[in-house]
Amino acid sequence: MFNTVFPYLLSGISVGGQYALIAIGYTMVYGILRLINFAHGDVFMVAGIIMVYMVASGVVPLWLCIPLVLVLTAAIGFVIERVAYKPLRTAPRMSAMISAIGVSYTLQNLVLYITGGLNQIYPTIPWISGSVTIFGATTKMVTVITPVLTLVLVIALVFLINHTKIGMAMRAVSKDFETSQLMGININFVISATFVIGTFLAGVASLLYFTNYTTVIQTSGAMPGLKAFVAAVFGGIGSIPGAVVGAFIIGIAENIIKGLDIILFKAGLLKGPAGLATFSDAFTFALLIIILAVKPTGLFGEKTTDKV
């Protein structure tokens, strides 16, 4: 039984870790700006495209490409915030959201123009692309590294938020935007820092994700972005541990459901294939609806108190 379930669990934990890294970007930006940054999934995709072109150019050695891609991705996040969101700081919240959708389409079409719509094969990063066998299941090294790296990064991030000055400023801004401004916090710096951290993590996610699923096209960011957003809502948007837990649950649930047929079949509960794998996404989103119906603020969401 364990041998049957384990490979699905492994895929689920790996993809869950990648969703988690993207979901943190959504949840942090929401926590501070109350903005759903729809362009986040596309930044993740752009990080993949930059890696493809940087390695293909042959100018930069591979070991240098990885930090360079991360720095460039964080820079893109910074620029997007300054160009598309900062001028709308005092505008109604809906305007910034529409602007985010605009950025999303701009990035997708820019990549469509550059790649000509052809799928690009992601470069092979040595060691993490190698095969490894654990408990009889063969997979890529990256599958094993992802959850570990995700946890390390999350712990570092939680430390940053709870024990540093900038972290304290972030918490203050997310509690009350205007008061923290009055207390002398440089809002623009805090917001930029949030975007830089969020997109940096999306860059790490893109390295892990595309090493596993090696094709990058302009729509590659759409599905992981959507799933990560769902994970953030699932865990309670605004909460970092919530986003991580939500992402792992969604990643594991969707992979288990893909293999549910055969698992039930081997357990003797099903006589033959029932075609449940078709509904892997439907199950995931149904799960979201159920959780939200029971607990509208998500798993770890704060209670909303209406100010009178």
Added chain:
Amino acid sequence: MKQVIALILALLLMVPAFAMAETDKVVKIGVFEPASGDSGAGGKQEMLGMQYANLETPTVEIGGETYKVELVYADNGSSTDKAPSAAQLLVSSGVSVILGSYGSGVSIAGSEYFKEANIPAIGVTCTNPQVTAGNSHYFRVCFLDPFQGTVLANYAYSELGATVAYSLGELGNDYDQGLCTYFGQAFEALGGTVIHEDFPTNTADFTSYLTNAANYGASVFFCPVSIAYSTQIVQQAASQGAAFPILGGDTLDSNVVSNAAKGTNVDVVVTTFYQEGANEAFDTGFKAWLGEDSEAMTNNGGNDIIAGVTAMGYDAYYVALEALKAAGSTDSKAVMEALPGVTYDGVSGHIEFDETGDAVRNAAYVKKVNTETGDWEFVTEQTVG
């Protein structure tokens, strides 16, 4: 003064008209192909065949006059919701005949717009029977999925010795689902068992489906999916150490796929329309053109391996020219009436149409990837009576 200026402007407008009259007459052929999306790579390779043919034969004799052939492009984006606007673009630009598309779903989605405008279409590599069934304006130069599915099932059962097959298709994709069904019917008729599963659009993670196939004890993995998905499947199968060969239809016959399999232990076997080496003149000419034109080289995936769809695009262009000659006019209705009688000997074999508008074909080539060099190797030519 204003009137003088207006008059001059009006006269200026007529200059292009005079200029047009002086140059050759032009006949437009519509190219209804995906240049973006999941099938963008395949669509571009198919277009390369047409572009090369157009370069080779840029003019055609219609009714005793020489016409210059102009290709009009419309990108259907590999998706059935973008196909109608691409189809309307071609209709409104006044084309005499349409070539395409790569992918059966988009061909079906564009079909009714061509029908309304009385413009005939020649399907190049859309293999689903529904494309030409029940209409008189859609023709096609390639073989059909019931045939292709049977060839693949025979190959899997007799040559690979498989008794359990796993088939995987994209939800809502006419081509995938059709071919999986025909494969399943033929394979079960031979005495095998087929397990079929579907994946949603935009899936990147196929590891669980590969695990399923292994758990069901499948000895062949049949996935006639778009190129973008198939490269993922091949690479993930390689990293999982999959023991079964991957079997695919004509969509997988692309150097993008063979590149993905290069350096792995995965066997990739496909059926296709054309085997490199079947027509020496076409092969060398086409490769020489790719060597000169760097953009064409990029669109071919960065090397000069000839995809089956390229040869089909080349043949389809010449079939269109034959139809224009036979019609003796650039009127699309006349071309449509002339098409059923057209016969042509192309690089992919003899082409003539049956009463539904399908090419009469009974042979398909089976190829597999040489995982050391990343080239396609000829396996056998499979015929079904």
